[in-house]
Amino acid sequence: MGETNNLLLFRKWDLSNIEMKDLGLKNAISLNKTIMPLTFGRSALKRFNKAEVNIVERLANKLLHFGKKYAKNTGRMGGKKTRSINTVKAALEIIHLKTGKNPIQVLVRAIENSAPNEDTTRIVYGGTVYHVSVDVAPLRRVDLALRFIAEGVRDASFSNPKAIEENLAEHLILAAGNDMNAPSVKKKNELERIAMASR
Numbered sequence: 001m002g003e004t005n006n007l008l009l010f011r012k013w014d015l016s017n018i019e020m021k022d023l024g025l026k027n028a029i030s031l032n033k034t035i036m037p038l039t040f041g042r043s044a045l046k047r048f049n050k051a052e053v054n055i056v057e058r059l060a061n062k063l064l065h066f067g068k069k070y071a072k073n074t075g076r077m078g079g080k081k082t083r084s085i086n087t088v089k090a091a092l093e094i095i096h097l098k099t100g101k102n103p104i105q106v107l108v109r110a111i112e113n114s115a116p117n118e119d120t121t122r123i124v125y126g127g128t129v130y131h132v133s134v135d136v137a138p139l140r141r142v143d144l145a146l147r148f149i150a151e152g153v154r155d156a157s158f159s160n161p162k163a164i165e166e167n168l169a170e171h172l173i174l175a176a177g178n179d180m181n182a183p184s185v186k187k188k189n190e191l192e193r194i195a196m197a198s199r
Contacts, residue, residue, distance in 0.1 A: 007033040009056060010089050013104050022112040028138040029055050029108060037085065051139055055107065056092075058142075060084040062150035063168075087165055094169035103172075110175035114148050114184035115141035118195035133195040144191075145184065149175065152183030 008014055015031045028051055037057035043049035050058065063084045092103035099106060120131045136144070153171050157164040174182035180189075 007035050009034065009037065009054075009104065010092070011035060013092065013102060015104055018102070018105050018108055020108060020112070022115070024138050025112060025115060025142060027051060028142045029111060031055060031104070031108075038081070048139065050143075055111070055142075056088060056104070057085075058146055059107070059149070060088045062146045063087060063153070063164075065150070065154075087168065090165040091168035091172065094165060095172060098169065099173060106172055106176045110149065110172045110182075110184070111142060111145045113178045114145035114175050114182070114188050116144055116188045116191045116195075117141070118192050119144075120195050120198050131194075131198040133199045145188070148184035148187045152187075155183070 006014070006016060015033050018031055020026050020029065030052055032052070032054050034054055037054040037060065039053055039057060043053050060081065061084070064079065064081060092107075095101075095103035095106050116136055118133055119136050121134050123130045123132050149171060153164065153168045156162075156171065157167045160167075171182055171184065175184050178185060180186060
C-alpha cells in the first residue's frame with residue numbers, strides 16, 4: 001500500500017515536496033501524483049479544469065504545436081503526444097544530470113519566473129482605442145508561461161542539429177535561474193514593460 005501512496009512521475013521523480021515561491025500560482029500549477037502524465041483530454045471541455053491537469057502534461061501539450069510562427073501545426077509534432085511526452089521525459093533526465101536537482105522543481109521555478117504579472121488589454125472608448133494595463137489571472141499566467149517556454153524551445157530547435165530535448169532542458173535551467181538569456185523570461189519582461197508603459 002505504501003507504494004501506491006507515493007506515485008513517482010515516470011517512476012523516478014517525486015512530486016510531493018515541490019516548493020512554490022509564487023503563492024499566487026499554487027492553485028494553477030497542478031502536481032497530481034501520477035506515473036504517466038496522460039489524461040486523454042478528459043478535462044478539455046470542462047471550464048477551468050486545466051488547473052487539474054498535471055503541469056508536465058500541460059508542457060507536453062504545448063510542445064505538440066510545432067513549426068514556425070505562422071505555421072503552428074506543420075505536422076512535425078502535431079498530435080504525436082507520446083513523442084512529446086518522451087521529449088519532456090528526456091529533458092527532465094538531462095536537467096537532473098546537469099543540476100542534480102529534482103527536475104520538476106526546476107520546471108516549477110521556470111514557470112514561476114516566466115509567468116507575467118501584468119498585461120495590456122484594448123479598450124475602445126468613443127472610437128479611440130486605448131491600451132490599458134491589467135493584472136493577469138493565475139491560470140492565464142501559467143498558460144502564458146508554458147506558451148513562452150514552448151515557443152522559445154520551438155524557435156531554438158527549428159532547423160537546428162541540436163536535439164529538442166537538450167534545448168528544452170537548457171531553456172528550463174536558464175528560466176529557473178531567472179536568467180535574461182532565457183527567451184521565456186525575456187518575453188515576460190517585455191510584456192510587463194509594455195504594460196507598465198500603458199498604466
